[in-house]
Amino acid sequence: MVEGREQENANALAKADALRRRTKKFAIRIIAVFRSLPRSPDAQTLGKQLLRSGTSVAANYRAVCRARSKAEFIARLGIVVEEADETVFWLELLTETGIVRPERANDLLKEANELVAIFGASLRTSKRGTNDSIDQ
Numbered sequence: 798m799v800e801g802r803e804q805e806n807a808n809a810l811a812k813a814d815a816l817r818r819r820t821k822k823f824a825i826r827i828i829a830v831f832r833s834l835p836r837s838p839d840a841q842t843l844g845k846q847l848l849r850s851g852t853s854v855a856a857n858y859r860a861v862c863r864a865r866s867k868a869e870f871i872a873r874l875g876i877v878v879e880e881a882d883e884t885v886f887w888l889e890l891l892t893e894t895g896i897v898r899p900e901r902a903n904d905l906l907k908e909a910n911e912l913v914a915i916f917g918a919s920l921r922t923s924k925r926g927t928n929d930s931i932d933q
Contacts, residue, residue: 813862816915820855823908827851827884830897830905840896847887853880854912867923874920881912 827847834844857877864870888906891897 816858817855817862820858820912823905823912824852824855826905830901833901834896839894843887843891843894843896847884847891850880850883850887854884871920871923874916874923878913878916878920881909881916885909885913
């Protein structure tokens with residue numbers, strides 16, 4: 798029984814490490830898009846929003862991994878979901894306004910949506926058995 802629990806912990810740590818690397822890579826790609834934006838006021842304003850939310854996904858996921866309680870874990874994971882979803886919004890806005898070409902944003906949009914789905918599912922699972930609504 799103890800060996801099974803140790804294996805589960807090892808698997809969870811490996812998954813967390815993979816997600817830390819994945820979110821950091823995502824943040825680096827967001828930075829690259831920001832650096833390639835035109836210097837126009839609208840592009841820079843929207844780009845700064847993208848930069849803030851996109852890099853926040855990685856930073857806040859690191860905080861999730863250091864959570865000291867289930868409540869803190871859930872709260873911080875909720876922030877990750879919000880920031881990933883906000884990143885989707887800014888990418889869509891930059892694309893739909895013609896500031897970023899769709900072919901430049903499509904892979905990032907796909908990744909951002911996958912991160913929303915992954916972290917959203919984790920949040921719903923984590924909330925089971927708590928007094929918080931699962932659907933939030």
